[in-house]
Amino acid sequence: MVAGSRGEVKPLYVIEHWQIAEPDAGRQHLIAQGYDVRVVEPWKGEALPALIGDEAGVMIMGGPQMISEATASNNAFLLDELKFIEDAMEKQIPLVGVCLGSQMIATAMGAKVSYRDDGAMAMGFYAIDAKPEGKAIGLVDDMMVLNGNSQTWTLPAGAQLLATARADNPHINQAFRADKTLALQFHPEVTRPILTQWQSEFGEYIGRPGTQTKDQQNAGFEAYDAKLKAWYRNVLDDWFAGHAHLAT
Template sequence: MRFRWPTHRLDPGPAGPAPNRGRGDLSVNDRDEDIIVITHVDRTDTAWVEESLRTRVPSRQVRTYRGETLPSPGPGVAGIICLGGPMSAHDEQPYPFLAEEKAYLRQSVHRGIPVLGICLGSQLLAEALGGRATPGWGLEWGHIQIKLTEDGRRDPVLAGFDGEHFSFHSDTWTPPPGATLLATSDRYPQAFRFGCALGVQFHPEISPTGLQQLIDHEGTKLTAAGVDVQRMLADCLDHEAVARAHFDRLMVRWLTQ
């Protein structure tokens, strides 16, 4: 018998979503179930995600931007990780797969399937659950200070994650009704929880190799936007060991909370 987070209505009212009561250990997986990793461009940095999952739980990548089909959110899906991308969460006309993803994330949370949304993934998750993704008030890039709220310090995944983490975005989100704000930076909200769903605006999964790929592809635009790409890459290299350990800890907690 599958053990999942308790489901709850997506219109939680003033009481908010049902409290988390645990969902078992996804890393102890003797069933034919995968973690679904949703990506949005070919250059998505999945190295640390794949390494963290490889020895713990089966996973497979779904490239919705290539027309690949998301599996039914039910038996066979142990959890979902929705990663970043260069588009905005509301760009559904040029990227119609985004509407499909929002519906999929909403259905998955409704059915108690754990979801982790990172950067664009967190914005899609916020919109799927009744929040709003909007243009922000400036690009936030490089290693920034993440400050946990009181709820964040008690969160089973993010507790202890105060400190510097890599960020690269200009859009932001308003948390869904009934969600709990877990973290902020000086400029933007950075993490929220809605039952079994965790949205993280910053990039705990970025590796120096992945950042170099971003610079190779978008370096001219980044420089024109005022980004010191060499400093950003140097900081990423300086933080690599700590960031890798932080991300692995985040994944272990997400899989076993």
């Protein structure tokens, strides 16, 4: 690790929303790269940090909650997270949101997040179409990405659409950016143990319209995960590189 002039490590906050089987691939990579990764779990009652604007970054991860139902008593902490997201964006802190995280960012930006009217959801690997802005961050047409979601967002005003899905995915919009904020509807962070956890804890969703079978999910992970993880590591390196690890 390269020391700054004061030798102070800048924190990179990761906001989690459920008890995952192991630290996800993104968190593992950032720790290996020397970031001071600090996990915060508001769903357990932990307080969100006060942002000063000099943080290395913020990541808002996925979870079983629905931002459209944040007023429910057990999800009220999500309302505090919306204010936290707004603060991070106002302070120009590099921000990445995954699945629920992307939906929260979209909500904070005034977009709509909702279920499909027909109840269809995505669970498995699906191909994307990359927009020119998405190709600038390494997304490519026909790239297979892992989805696991029953809600999705409309594109917020002022955001750039990076990728859309093919017709076999019930949720068309897959990624957007707004300045230093990146929102991913798909899940590049999921490791094999986390996918196994999905299939156990959320197995009742398999078989709903739009979902893939467990065997299809397993085959997809075997075939496509390595490429997806390589893309994700590169994106995280690039996204947070503009805000150095260490204070100056």
